[in-house]
Amino acid sequence: MRSAGVRAWNPRQVFIALWVAVTLIKIVLAARLPLFVDEAFYWQEGQHPAWAYSDLPGLTAWLIRVGVEIGGHHVLAVRAPFLLMAALLPWWMVDLVRRELDERHAWVAGIAVLLLPLAGTLGLLALPDVAMALATLACVDAAARLVRKVDAGGATLLAFGLAVGALSHYRFAAVVGVGFVALLCLQGGRRALRDPRTWIAIAFGAAAWAPLLAWNFDNAEAGLRFQLVDRHPWALHGEGLLFLPVQAGVVTPLLFVALLVAAWHGVRSREPVRRLFALLGGLLVTGFFLLGFFADVERVSFHWPLPGYIALIPLLPALLDAWPRWLRTATWSLAAAGLVAFLGYYAAVSAPSLREQAAAAKWYPSNFAGWDELAAAVADAQAQMPAGTRIVADNFKIGAELGFALGNPRIAVLDHPLNRDHGRAPQLRLWGLEAQGAREVAQGPVLLVVGATDVKFSELLAHYQSLCARFGRLPHAEAVNIDHGGRRFLLLRFDGPSAGGSSPCVTPVVAHLQEPAAGTTVDREFRVYGWAVKDGVGVREVRLTLDGKVVATAAYGQENSWVGEFLHGRSNDPGQPAVAFSAQVDASALPADAYWLGMEIEGADGSVEVWSERRIHLR
Incomplete structure (x- = not known):
């Protein structure tokens, strides 16, 4: 009876219908959703081509540059390469599981990729996680081939995955390390590691880290220090306990439990491929859980374990087959509700009227909000000032977002805690875009754009006083209140050098x-x-x-x-x-x-x- 119930629905048809629906929804949302601040900075990096940057390897910036060169200066063009990669991901999962395990389970695994909120929403934003997820799946696929039999195809796929991952993010090093451990734990993996073709692939993947290592060598290891030292307290703290409820929320509770149980069963399996998937996924998820007790809690990190879940998804269909029908139904229903909630959030963020109503709420999307309105106010103010007036931004977020909105990737930016906290200060210095203040005003008219809501309220006056120290006397500030002040900017027009004198600086x-x-x-x-x-x-x-x-x-x-x-x-x-x-x-x-x-x-x-x-x- 259970077998008949399991097969009562056609997973292939469900997968195709779901893939079409999710892809179309993401395209529509990606065309409407305002540019996130990190996306804007990656766009700016793409306008300054380089092999690597202070915050990331080069691939994300390169993909964005390709997107806008082909599709024009539009948010959808920025995100188009990432939407394409995200659309490929579930089909690749289907092909992997079909080859290694079972035809029917392959379509169920594809459905899981689409419904897992972290994976189903990939591509909506032009972020490195998309390429890193694709690279992870490529490496998982290659490892499954190599454990069974070492051949040129598997080695080539491994080289591709390792290279794409190395060009995506520092975090991919965790996938590399866990993959090596997983292969050592399997007889087929140890055999693969004795084959020269595997090491040629590994050497190719290692070479892809060269641009990032070269950048760090030339810049006093600024990127490595930020990613591995500066942003992390490296002291035991209790916030790591939040990993479980947070992951249960973003994965959805029953799907999260199912993936963990699948990992446990997979590790105990006698089938090498199942053990491989369980070791890869289980070690990654466990590693990020333990890291949470020592690592950065100030910035968003809930998406870090995604590569681990991708590795575990092939094990999910067999586990769900063993569950009672009501529990399977509840698992898929909760996952679908989670995906709808995530997509609904992005839909709300893309609707100005809903953002306005949420201005005082904790979930107010400040990093998405108000950039078009600010750009219009800046363009209007600049038009009223003398010809040649230059824009100086308060921090990298404003500089990058205004740069995209105004088509100017060379907006100078003041030194700001946000630049350092996000690892962008070294890159701005390399581009020659770190403004001093009085120096720029001495060279001609300047329109200074200040983010009043980009610092803690208790530190706002001190921030204004730091502007006095840099610019001298400040002109009257023109407030630009977005969503009733949910986002607040000040425009200060410097028509020439400050007269100075003994009078105190007047702050906003x-x-x-x-x-x-x-x-x-x-x-x-x-x-x-x-x-x-x-x-x-x-x-x-x-x-x-x-x-x-x-x-x-x-x-x-x-x-x-x-x-x-x-x-x-x-x-x-x-x-x-x-x-x-x-x-x-x-x-x-x-x-x-x-x-x-x-x-x-x-x-x-x-x-x-x-x-x-x-x-x-x-x-």
Whole structure:
């Protein structure tokens, strides 16, 4: 009865229908989804051809360059090579499993690749994980061939996979190391390692690391130090325990359990190929789990174990066949729901109206949001300034995103913690794009674009003061609030060198609305309390707005000594510590509804800065 139930559906037809649907959806989303900041920087790298870069080997940048050269300057062209590789991945899995295990299981394994959220969404973004996943599958395929019989085809495929992986990411070294261990554990693997053809393939793959090693040799090992030392604490911490719930979430719980159980059964199998798949996948997933107790927790790493899951998928169909029908159905249903959730997230990110509603939410996609609006504001400001005005970006994210939007890969970038934290500072220096500040202003008009939401709020004033140190006196800042301030930028127009003098530098405003809190429901007559500082001149007036219309003027100048402590004693606002304000807002003429509460803050120098808004509800 179980066998009949297992075969009641046609996996080949399901696979083909699912592959067509997922591929078409990804193409549509990839054409609409704003460029992620890493994609923008990889595009910038592609506009500066090199064998390797500070953050990555060269393949990702090369593929993006090919995409835009063929398809034009469009986000879909940037992602097209990655969409093609991702579309190939499930078919390759089908071919591998059909040859090594079983025809029917091959189509089920292909379905698993499509439904596994981490694999099913590959190609939507132009990231190195796509090529690395393809390289992993190539190496798994080659290893399965070589364990059975060493021949020129298997060795060539191994050379291809090793080379593509080496040109994709530093992390592929884990796949190489685990693969070597897995081959040593198998009699057929040890036999393959004694064959010269295998070592010729390994030598070819090793040679593909040469550009990256040469770059590091020429640049004081900056890339290696960032990837292996600087970004990791290398001290035991408890965040590694989050690996299990996080992976259960991104793989989907039952599929995650199924893959782990399949690895356990595979290691105990007498079939060499099954043991190979289990060793490759199991060691990779276990290795990344253990690494989580010592490695970087500040940046996204949930996708790191994907190569391990790819190696385990061939073992999945046989395990699911042994499960009761209800459990198989639940496993596939949860996986499909996970894929829909991932795709739905990208669909929401690509919809400006949904991004706007999520401006105050934790999942607000700040690295996707607002780049077109910022580019339009920058282009408009630049058009109003003298001919030859150059753009200087606050950090690499702004420089790369504006570079793509404006078609200019040579936008200079200030030294910024983000550049160092993401390993991009050495590359910017090599390109001669690390701006100093006063030097650029001395050479002609400059439009400085500052990311106000790209630093911690507690460090914002210190960041503004660092701009004073670099540029001298700052002009009035023009705020560009994206999604009601979910992303916030400042444009500062330098028409010429600062006159200097003894007068203090005037920074942009730093302010905070303490009440009402975002998302709260208030009466139509409600109290507002907050604080605002403006170094150098102080604040003259704070006006409260609802949906952009002024509804009250706050009483400014109330004492709040905590603000000075929060700003680490750095503020030289002449009003300190009397920098708080309060107001009683009468919105009784407005209907009960949701509104955006914001501030217009006027400095004592006459400048006006529109601050970010928060959503409140009037009852």
